[in-house]
Amino acid sequence: MVVDKKAVVTYIRVLKEDLAIFRLVPTTEPVPDYHAGQFLTVGLPVPSENNKIIRRGYSIASHPENKKYFELVVRWVKKPVPGRLTTQLFDTKVGYEINWLKPTGIALSINEKLPNGEKDNKRIVCIGGGTGIAPFVSFARHLHDVGDKREIVVLHGASYVDELSYHDLFTELEDESKEKGADKWNFKYRAAISRPQEPLNRSWGGHVGRVESFLKPNEDDKSKLEAIVGEKINPTNTTFYICGWQGTVDGCMDYLIPNKFVTKDNRREDGSYDIKYESYG
Template identity: 65%
Template structure:
């Protein structure tokens, strides 16, 4: 039998009508232990069905934050609106919600297959709300003083969907101010619909997020220019989260270059790509 704990929605930030940040505080006051990259299953009572429905969402906050759990959620309404998400987007601050203990394996690798410390740079590619686990990664690695190079790439359709832009930009500024030997972090975003009127102010990268990996003229890719290094399976591990199309787009580029995913790891257990799909 599933036993739910109770939490209170203490904060809602509406980025647009179908994209919001939610903060939950357990009613017993104890934020559960979890790892960056894991997900939280929440539940809400649906009156017309007289039952609790549940769904899992990646956690955007980090485990060193003991004040609340933060979720970054889109309300997908086509072809049919999700039942739980519809309830959630009609909820108010102060409302009660059910939750189950965080779980999931989409976590940061600290060792390689032979047991040695993983020193590779981390390239995190998030499509839409697939950014959430990487916000957790960045805050966690910052909090523990990890010195590995971390690059977060975010793809969205519109500029107002670049959730956490301010937070991630501030983390990059800190890296510049302190020096990359202290905190080595880079954040970049791309907009896939630059021709839309709402995106008229955007002056950054355009196209789907996987375009960061592709060379336009046979030279270094945008990503390689960003890190000032050639990306190889020896020096880089990729983490990808988003719709299956985003994952397929990245893997179509990486596989021919010898990168192996965790799900298709080599006989010795080695791999260079971890991914999590939500559709």
């Protein structure tokens, strides 16, 4: 039997009509231990269904060291039909009670060791499409707070600039890396806008295209990602973590698989792999 825990909504930041950041503070017990990359199942009663509790899982954007609240970035599903849970969630206000179940999921857990038991020092490249950026917000915050020295690159793709939900945070983390030096905190962030012709994007001067286009080789056989990190990307120096629509995952695989990267589901005989991913739809 499912036993819901309770939380109260303490913060709502509406980024646009169908995109918002929510913070939930547990009221029946403290924020439990969990791992960056896991998701939280939340539930709300739906009046049109006799107040039946509808539950959905959302990647956690807050990090395990933060014991004050859970943070989620959620898109309101409106097509082809309104989402049952997201519609209710976007109708909530600060002070509303919400149900939750303990964090779970291992698809995007951060590798700490290689199959041979040695410490994993490979570069971490996180590719998030839309709200698929959420687990990598948790990654960045967590790795920052524990003093991880690995190089971390976050690539975020969106249709519009106002969907770059954590642009300010990631920019600040990169600025800190430049100030302190890569030996202390090695972080890089780039975003891509796929609809640069839209009036809402007229101020955008960054990368144009889908987020996976960072992996596409240019005429000199060097990708945008390789230009960012300053060396050739290969399975011995980089692990990819990907989250977003299935099209985003597939688009990344089109570039990575031919270059001998393998997924966790298809790991090599020695147990090694270079790609972890999670898709939604």
